[in-house]
Amino acid sequence: MDIFAFHKAQYPTRQTRFYYMNAMRYILLTLAAFFGLISVSCINDDFTDSPSATLSFSTDTVSFGTVFTDLTTPTARLWVFNHNKKGVNISSIRFRNPDTNFSFNVDGVSGTSFRDVEIRGNDSILIFIECFISPDNALEPQKVADQLEFVTNGVTQEVEVEAWGLNATRLHGVRVEKDMHLTAERPYIVFDSLSVELGATLTIEPGAQVLFHDKARLVVRGTLNAVGNANNFIDLRGDRLDNVLPDVPYDLMAGQWQGVTIAPGSFGNRLEFVNMRSTVEGLRIDSCADLSRQKLTLVNSWLHNSQSTVIDSRYAKVDAYGCCFSEAAGAVVSLTGGEHEFVQCTIANYYLFGSLGQSNLSLYHCLPEHADDNSLPLMKASFDNGIIWGYIGSPINTGDLKGSNVFLRNILLKADGSNDDNFIDCIWNEDPLFYTERNDYYFNYHLKPESPAIGRGNSSFVTPQCLYDMDGLDRLSHGTPDLGAYVYTAPPAD
Numbered sequence: 001m002d003i004f005a006f007h008k009a010q011y012p013t014r015q016t017r018f019y020y021m022n023a024m025r026y027i028l029l030t031l032a033a034f035f036g037l038i039s040v041s042c043i044n045d046d047f048t049d050s051p052s053a054t055l056s057f058s059t060d061t062v063s064f065g066t067v068f069t070d071l072t073t074p075t076a077r078l079w080v081f082n083h084n085k086k087g088v089n090i091s092s093i094r095f096r097n098p099d100t101n102f103s104f105n106v107d108g109v110s111g112t113s114f115r116d117v118e119i120r121g122n123d124s125i126l127i128f129i130e131c132f133i134s135p136d137n138a139l140e141p142q143k144v145a146d147q148l149e150f151v152t153n154g155v156t157q158e159v160e161v162e163a164w165g166l167n168a169t170r171l172h173g174v175r176v177e178k179d180m181h182l183t184a185e186r187p188y189i190v191f192d193s194l195s196v197e198l199g200a201t202l203t204i205e206p207g208a209q210v211l212f213h214d215k216a217r218l219v220v221r222g223t224l225n226a227v228g229n230a231n232n233f234i235d236l237r238g239d240r241l242d243n244v245l246p247d248v249p250y251d252l253m254a255g256q257w258q259g260v261t262i263a264p265g266s267f268g269n270r271l272e273f274v275n276m277r278s279t280v281e282g283l284r285i286d287s288c289a290d291l292s293r294q295k296l297t298l299v300n301s302w303l304h305n306s307q308s309t310v311i312d313s314r315y316a317k318v319d320a321y322g323c324c325f326s327e328a329a330g331a332v333v334s335l336t337g338g339e340h341e342f343v344q345c346t347i348a349n350y351y352l353f354g355s356l357g358q359s360n361l362s363l364y365h366c367l368p369e370h371a372d373d374n375s376l377p378l379m380k381a382s383f384d385n386g387i388i389w390g391y392i393g394s395p396i397n398t399g400d401l402k403g404s405n406v407f408l409r410n411i412l413l414k415a416d417g418s419n420d421d422n423f424i425d426c427i428w429n430e431d432p433l434f435y436t437e438r439n440d441y442y443f444n445y446h447l448k449p450e451s452p453a454i455g456r457g458n459s460s461f462v463t464p465q466c467l468y469d470m471d472g473l474d475r476l477s478h479g480t481p482d483l484g485a486y487v488y489t490a491p492p493a494d
Helices: 003-010 014-043
Strands: 061-068 076-082 088-095 102-106 109-111 117-119 123-131 142-152 155-166 169-176 180-182 188-196 201-204 209-212 217-220 223-227 234-238 243-245 257-262 269-272 274-285 296-299 302-306 311-314 317-321 324-328 333-336 339-343 346-349 361-364 380-390 405-413
Touching: 061 076, 061 123, 076 117, 088 102, 102 142, 117 123, 123 142, 123 155, 188 201, 209 217, 217 223, 223 234, 234 257, 269 274, 361 380
Parallel strands: 061 155, 169 188, 180 201, 188 209, 188 217, 201 223, 209 234, 217 257, 223 269, 234 274, 257 274, 269 296, 274 302, 274 311, 296 317, 302 324, 311 333, 317 339, 324 346, 333 361, 339 380, 346 380, 380 405
Antiparallel strands: 076 123, 088 117, 088 142, 102 109, 102 123, 142 155
């Protein structure tokens, strides 16, 4: 083998090497240009100036609903979409009215107007909008509106933005030391607390709305007299009027405010046609162990949606007629000792925002083994013509009331059992068929046409206190009364 021929094959000539180097350089430059073109096409969209390349919006109207004046609203969102293949340049975004009640920012940047906002093909931007309305003397909500204007390639598009401003009376840490009336003229917003002091009476008139800010509470050391009527319920609720989800108002969320506390020295309280809801603690009745005076009477009221109990009474004299107690993370009704009469009441639990850990009706200090304890009064209680039912869990925390002064008569219970000396003429484990749809956030404890609670009550328990239900309907209008808080009415034919 020619060694020189071998070396020539392994080591090309200078001219050959030069040729290879130029060829490689050409290939590398071609690849660089190719990948550079791809990179540029990924980063820099091809923009269009065609008037047909319009925008799309997540809604054509951004509505804040009813909002309180003199307070900045929660933030609303508006998505702006470019469904075109090519990018667009929005030459102007602004509110049409220079003195608008609305403010906005684009993708987190605040301003009164924006120019040359780019949206690449098949992409979007997010706009946040807020509203502030100055107070005036109007008693009814007043509408404010404006148009958020977008100009793209010479084409103007608008999104309507609206709100209804409602004036409210603000109560900051108010102590009621002499008699006070809250009227239905305009809503009240309670900040911190509203305290009714010993010797004073707080009267809440029919149709009044008392709304509580986060962590605010009502404390009653004197007397609370909240009496509405079937056409004008009294509202005790949180002050959030907006939605937590598109179709779910904050009003359905428990924990919006603390709740109501009736102190040991308070007597003669009355809640009638009251809708109290969305609390942390519900209605708490502190121990007084004085059964010679009525602590609280509840009539035709709906207390619901609490992060703990809806009503918790300790060693007090508390009666309820035609009331609905529902939705609680703990017991719906918790009673310890004392004297109680619950007639035509619904106790139901379809609480949605947490696990249910206690029975719907929890009774304490009522069994015979406590008989030797004379320091606090044993429970005397009757539950008549009622319903105790829930999504899960037991209806009552004890199944054996033998020897106690606790009686359930004509009660529909979610439990298998049998009648005895304490459970009398009860209906066992038959679904009352409420209209409630838990997963749809719909809570309605009226009875469906097929309900076994219809006509199953005892007429002798229907006293003047509970003759009419929350809808103003006569319980004896079709003979034997229905069980629970609501009189059955047939749905419309359609």
